[in-house]
Amino acid sequence: MPSFPRNPDYETTVKDSFARQAMMATAGATLTEVSAGQCIISAPIRASLTQQHGFGHAALTFALGDSAAGYAALTLMEKGQEVLTSEMKINLLAPAKGEHLKAVGRVLKAGRRLVVVQSDVYAIDGEVETHIAALQGTMVPV
Numbered sequence: 001m002p003s004f005p006r007n008p009d010y011e012t013t014v015k016d017s018f019a020r021q022a023m024m025a026t027a028g029a030t031l032t033e034v035s036a037g038q039c040i041i042s043a044p045i046r047a048s049l050t051q052q053h054g055f056g057h058a059a060l061t062f063a064l065g066d067s068a069a070g071y072a073a074l075t076l077m078e079k080g081q082e083v084l085t086s087e088m089k090i091n092l093l094a095p096a097k098g099e100h101l102k103a104v105g106r107v108l109k110a111g112r113r114l115v116v117v118q119s120d121v122y123a124i125d126g127e128v129e130t131h132i133a134a135l136q137g138t139m140v141p142v
Contacts, residue, residue, distance in 0.1 A: 068105030098125030
């Protein structure tokens, strides 16, 4: 599979898929950027999605990073194809504290059967942007 879009309408495909994701809606997430091989998703750190110390929960961080990486992979799929996460590793680098999180997902290698992806998640607190998580995983075209 080439590392360029095989679906000329990939942006609409990604936006339509994102709009159907109940998890992202629950988190208040927005798809802020879609380009070939990359997607950015942002979400507020809501009180209902924090852990016992008041930081954004790691599950929120993971969900945003996984989704950003998955949508980056989807930008390179053929029309009608989808992707599913096969495996995803996360390194939590710092607490998720601030107003919102930003996940930047990108494709490292788009193969025929496997797509290797990466995502970085940042906590935004005013003008300060802190790298809080690094994810790497594999998406399977379906």
